[in-house]
Amino acid sequence: AAALGISHTVLDLRELFQTAVMDRFVSEYAQGRTPNPCLDCNRAIKFGAMLDWALEQGADALATGHYANVSFDSASGRWRLLRGRDRRKDQSYFLYQLTQHQLAHLMLPVGQYEKPALRTLAAEAGLANAHRADSQDICFIPEGDYVAFLRHHGGAELVPGDFVDQTGRVLGRHKGLPCYTAGQRKGLGVSADAPLYVLRKDSAANTVTLGPDSALYTRELTADRPNWISIPALESPISVTAKTRHSQREAAAVAEPLPDGRIQVVFQEPQRAVTPGQAVVFYDGESVVGGGTIVK
Structure with missing residues (x-):
């Protein structure tokens, strides 16, 4: 904003972010599921509260840096969400919860570019983030230690339980359901004749079922x-x-x-x-x- 000479306003949405994103993240893990907080943030924060505020201020649209595209389909009378040109960076998956109202007021200017071309444009414009490394972390868990976050933020207790096979036979002890996700192989601490993977979690029984990759x-x-x-x-x-x-x-x-x-x-x-x-x-x-x- 400083480089462009335009005003910059910071919205304090921390309370909503905590209840709609962070608290739900904790709640989903407590129920044995593996949530995607970026989806909740897009729905409630970026294209919810922030868009609402922008429209109230008289703005016509909200622009974000997501790798996707928006167009209007006159045949159906509906706004469409399209993939970004750079398939490796395409973020349309994260935007599937957008409504027709939100899409009608959305601009996605980077959707028509490949990432290298955007870095070149940013460098030519003298923008500080032209060569900044991509981030894959959850923004409120920058080190990726989500188990520590669940304990400290949500007060989640890691209750040990049984690793079981598909017949219910006990194979060992797990450290707590939040420590595991479907498809995980590393860090199980269970020895077997063949590689074992996390198949599913049962929050009611507090068990983690392990089995072969084929399962x-x-x-x-x-x-x-x-x-x-x-x-x-x-x-x-x-x-x-x-x-x-x-x-x-x-x-x-x-x-x-x-x-x-x-x-x-x-x-x-x-x-x-x-x-x-x-x-x-x-x-x-x-x-x-x-x-x-x-x-x-």
């Missing part, structure tokens, strides 16, 4: 809290491509509405380490159809 694959999942972008609602099964992690490549699937408002997703090919608490996001070519939170 991590599934063709089906159920998601709730759906949000739709390219369509008003999911009224019948649709063919899409979908992914259950940001870093994952999409796979062909069918999304079907359930009577209770949730979504049933069936993939053509088994998917590895589908994790409750993460998001499943649906695509139709370059366009984000919608998505939801994986519950099982």
